Amino acid sequence: MSPLLDVSDDVRAEIGDDEAERLLTGENAPDSYDCTSCRTPGNTRQERTSTVLFVGEETAVLAFAHASCIPSQVVSVSEEQLRGAVRSITGDGPAPAPEPDAVAGAQRPGVPRAGVPQPGAEGLEPAPGQAVLGVTCGQILIDAELHPAIVVEPTSPVLRPGSQGPGDDFLPLLIEAGFMPVTDVAGAPARLPGWSVLLAMGKLHAVLQSAPGDAQPTAWWQAHQPLPVTEGWRASASKHQTVFVYAAPAGSIGQQPREDLLREALEKAAASGLLVAAAMPLAGT
Structure with a gap:
C-alpha cells in the first residue's frame, strides 16, 4: 500500500520529480513520524x-505533518534554524535553547536579529539607542472564540530614514504599509495582503512581508532564536490559519505576564489611538 502523501508543486520543484515519485510510492517515506x-x-x-x-x-530538510494541520509546502528558514531542526528531527543532540524570557502563556519580548526590520518600501530606522521590536504572543477572545495574537512593541521610538527626530514614526509607517488603526479590540482586524506569520517546528520564527516581483517574502521581524508558543496558541493558529498582529509605540503595552492583562493593555492603547493591527495568514507550521 502506497503512503497517503501530499507533495505540493513547490516541494516537487525543489526535490525533483524522481525523489517525489520515490516518496509517493513509499520507497523513501517513513511509516510513522512526529507531525x-x-x-x-x-x-x-x-x-x-x-x-x-x-x-x-545551503541545505534542506524534508519533514512530515498531518494534512489536517498544514498543507504540503516549502518553508524558508535560516541555516542556523535549519541545523536546529535537523537536531530536533534526528535526535542528534539538543535543539537550540529557547530565549530565557520566552515563557508559557504570554511570551515576554524576544530580540530581533538586528535593529528594526523593514516594513514597506520606505522602511524604519531605530532612534538612537538601537530600538528593537519586542514580540508578545497570546490568545485574544473575539466573538466568544479564542484567536492567536502577536503584539509588537519597539523598545524605543522609531524614526523614518533621514529623520532627526524628536518623535515616533512607528505607527504612521505601519499604517502606510497597510496596518489599520484599532478603536475596538473586540473586533477582528482586516487581513493585510502579502504578509504572513511563520511558525516552523512548532515555534514562532518571523513575521514575513511580500517582496517586489516574484521574490521570496522577506522577514519584517525575525526571532533571534525561535520563540516557543503554548499548546493553546498553536492549536488556535492551526484551527484558524490566521494570526492577529497588533502593534503599538514604545511604552504603550509593556511586558504583561497574563493574557487578561495583555488584553487590558491593548484596550487602553486602542482607546488612546495608539494601536494598529492586521490579520495575517499562518505560513509554515
Missing part, C-alpha cells in the same frame, strides 16, 4: 500526510 506542526505522532499509511520542505541557505 512538524502539532508534534503528535502520525502514520503515512493511515492518514493524509503533508510533505514540508525546510530550505536554508
Whole structure:
C-alpha cells in the first residue's frame, strides 16, 4: 500500500520529480513520524500526510505533518534554524535553547536579529539607542472564540530614514504599509495582503512581508532564536490559519505576564489611538 502523501508543486520543484515519485510510492517515506506542526505522532499509511520542505541557505530538510494541520509546502528558514531542526528531527543532540524570557502563556519580548526590520518600501530606522521590536504572543477572545495574537512593541521610538527626530514614526509607517488603526479590540482586524506569520517546528520564527516581483517574502521581524508558543496558541493558529498582529509605540503595552492583562493593555492603547493591527495568514507550521 502506497503512503497517503501530499507533495505540493513547490516541494516537487525543489526535490525533483524522481525523489517525489520515490516518496509517493513509499520507497523513501517513513511509516510513522512526529507531525512538524502539532508534534503528535502520525502514520503515512493511515492518514493524509503533508510533505514540508525546510530550505536554508545551503541545505534542506524534508519533514512530515498531518494534512489536517498544514498543507504540503516549502518553508524558508535560516541555516542556523535549519541545523536546529535537523537536531530536533534526528535526535542528534539538543535543539537550540529557547530565549530565557520566552515563557508559557504570554511570551515576554524576544530580540530581533538586528535593529528594526523593514516594513514597506520606505522602511524604519531605530532612534538612537538601537530600538528593537519586542514580540508578545497570546490568545485574544473575539466573538466568544479564542484567536492567536502577536503584539509588537519597539523598545524605543522609531524614526523614518533621514529623520532627526524628536518623535515616533512607528505607527504612521505601519499604517502606510497597510496596518489599520484599532478603536475596538473586540473586533477582528482586516487581513493585510502579502504578509504572513511563520511558525516552523512548532515555534514562532518571523513575521514575513511580500517582496517586489516574484521574490521570496522577506522577514519584517525575525526571532533571534525561535520563540516557543503554548499548546493553546498553536492549536488556535492551526484551527484558524490566521494570526492577529497588533502593534503599538514604545511604552504603550509593556511586558504583561497574563493574557487578561495583555488584553487590558491593548484596550487602553486602542482607546488612546495608539494601536494598529492586521490579520495575517499562518505560513509554515
